[in-house]
Amino acid sequence: MKVLEVKGVNKYFGSNHVLKDVSFSMEKGEVLAIIGSSGGGKTTLLRSLTFLERIQKGTIEIGGESIITDIEKEKKPSKYIWKEIESKKSKNNKDDNAVELEVDLSSTNKKTCAICNKLNSIKNHKFKKLVKIEDKEPTTVTLSSYPKDKELREKRLKMGLVFQEFNLFPHKTVVQNLMMAPMLVKKSMSDDSGINVVKVAITEEQAREKALEVLEQVGLSDKADAYPCEISGGQKQRVAIARALCMNPEILCFDEPTSALDPELTGEVLKVISSLKDTGVTMLIVTHEIMFAREIADTVIFLDGGRILEMGDAKTVIDNPTEERTKEFMNKILKG
Amino acid sequence: MNILALVEKLSFLEIIGRLGEGFLSTLAIFGLTLVLALPLGLLVAFGSMSRFKPIKWLSRTLVWIIRGTPLILQIIVIFYGPGLIGWDTSFLSRFGAVILAFTINYAAYFSEIYRGGIESMPKGQYEAAYLLGMTKYQAFTKVIIPQVYKRILPPMGNEIITLVKDTSLARVIAVGEIIMVAEEMSNVYALVWPLLFTGFFYLAFNGMLTLLFSYLEKRNSRWA
Ligand SMILES: Nc1ncnc2c1ncn2[C@@H]1O[C@H](COP(=O)(O)OP(=O)(O)OP(=O)(O)O)[C@@H](O)[C@H]1O
Ligand SMILES: [Mg+2]
Numbered sequence: 001m002k003v004l005e006v007k008g009v010n011k012y013f014g015s016n017h018v019l020k021d022v023s024f025s026m027e028k029g030e031v032l033a034i035i036g037s038s039g040g041g042k043t044t045l046l047r048s049l050t051f052l053e054r055i056q057k058g059t060i061e062i063g064g065e066s067i068i069t070d071i072e073k074e075k076k077p078s079k080y081i082w083k084e085i086e087s088k089k090s091k092n093n094k095d096d097n098a099v100e101l102e103v104d105l106s107s108t109n110k111k112t113c114a115i116c117n118k119l120n121s122i123k124n125h126k127f128k129k130l131v132k133i134e135d136k137e138p139t140t141v142t143l144s145s146y147p148k149d150k151e152l153r154e155k156r157l158k159m160g161l162v163f164q165e166f167n168l169f170p171h172k173t174v175v176q177n178l179m180m181a182p183m184l185v186k187k188s189m190s191d192d193s194g195i196n197v198v199k200v201a202i203t204e205e206q207a208r209e210k211a212l213e214v215l216e217q218v219g220l221s222d223k224a225d226a227y228p229c230e231i232s233g234g235q236k237q238r239v240a241i242a243r244a245l246c247m248n249p250e251i252l253c254f255d256e257p258t259s260a261l262d263p264e265l266t267g268e269v270l271k272v273i274s275s276l277k278d279t280g281v282t283m284l285i286v287t288h289e290i291m292f293a294r295e296i297a298d299t300v301i302f303l304d305g306g307r308i309l310e311m312g313d314a315k316t317v318i319d320n321p322t323e324e325r326t327k328e329f330m331n332k333i334l335k336g
Numbered sequence: 337m338n339i340l341a342l343v344e345k346l347s348f349l350e351i352i353g354r355l356g357e358g359f360l361s362t363l364a365i366f367g368l369t370l371v372l373a374l375p376l377g378l379l380v381a382f383g384s385m386s387r388f389k390p391i392k393w394l395s396r397t398l399v400w401i402i403r404g405t406p407l408i409l410q411i412i413v414i415f416y417g418p419g420l421i422g423w424d425t426s427f428l429s430r431f432g433a434v435i436l437a438f439t440i441n442y443a444a445y446f447s448e449i450y451r452g453g454i455e456s457m458p459k460g461q462y463e464a465a466y467l468l469g470m471t472k473y474q475a476f477t478k479v480i481i482p483q484v485y486k487r488i489l490p491p492m493g494n495e496i497i498t499l500v501k502d503t504s505l506a507r508v509i510a511v512g513e514i515i516m517v518a519e520e521m522s523n524v525y526a527l528v529w530p531l532l533f534t535g536f537f538y539l540a541f542n543g544m545l546t547l548l549f550s551y552l553e554k555r556n557s558r559w560a
Contacts, residue, residue: 157469167458170559180478184470187469228559229559229560
């Protein structure tokens, strides 16, 4: 069963095209590793899948539910034609006074702004009116079919994300870190009769029970009442994993879970991730630990310059890459 | 008992009584300013951080003016200003003017402390909360505010102790706070102790505040 389906995802930061038609899918229980050189868009991809970043185009389906479908905007940068308007009739003729402007349309509400800035930069205000948008490759302009905050929040619950820098809540103990969201966030579930769907947050006892169970799973039962500042980096990352697990996500994502750790602490975190694989957790892991990816992942994606250059069975891609860029990358990494 | 001793005794009681009034008035200025300026400051802080430009610039300009001019001038302007340009100000008592000036002034200072605290919170804390499904409101009240609270306690303590001492500026429009009363008593009876008494009063008051703040800071000292 497909739990994640990503189709033609495009993401821009300003005019920087960071994700280019990224498509892939994940089966339930699959472990997918994403590797690639720095700046390739790995973090941006994870942030887009968890809706921390907005994509500009593409489809994301989680658990068979389409969440974002083809938000199309103009191709960027678009060419806007400004013309000097003398008489209303000349409007239809393409005259020599037309000026082509490259306008950066990174976000819709910046559109007017970008145009105004361009206008101001034209010293003598001959060009007063936007006559026509000329786009070399015309695309439909569907403005913001992006889901609202509330909807995104619900969909987001299907995804868990473990950050590189943990982001634990420092003012809460380990067990409180785990219990906080489950007690606050209402989740849809069927009621006692099993027919109606009700929205409830779980009680404190239920949250604690679950938290202690998950802490045991990551081997930190004895640290339940410690504050994050009182435990090591490796333990912090295990708490972060446990915190994500407490929300029962369909897919657990990791963004370089070991890069902020001292080398001697990476082992304990990788071990926890491996143990999750054995319990059937679907995982999407961005990592620089190639050998770990080779071992744990079913599939590997090599992301470079915002594009998926290579995708396939983990051992095949890592041992025998076909693309030049992938080979180069592997050589560099493996040589250290 | 001779007459002289009786007069002395009466004057002592009067001085104590008057000092007591001054003390109450000082306390009232302090308490009311705190109660009004703490929430108002938060509002101004949100204004200064607003994404809506006019609100943002309004708040920041207000803060700039208030922090850029002496409080004593603000008290005078608020009390006499409206009358000078022909408004009816009979509704505004001297005490009311003092409270208004102090509240605006301290709200501006508090707002900058709040803003500094809120802006110092890393983005990752919000994102972690959102990813766990929290609403913006939940993330702000359960994750951000408790951490901001800890961060701003020391500067808040500082500012509040300054407020205790600033209450003495109320005398500029003849509101009888404790120093004004003490000075009057010292002049009338040719005594020094009423003035010394006010000194001890400030020391004791600020001593208690210092203890209170170190207690509040200690309560959250286990986590960093
Ligand atoms: N918030 C942002 N605003 C503007 N540009 C951004 C932002 N975040 C990332 N970028 C740009 O997007 C591109 C991809 O960055 P990203 O962080 O996704 O790469 P990465 O593959 O995770 O790299 P690394 O391995 O170093 O973590 C980079 O060119 C980066 O400059
Ligand atoms: Mg990254």
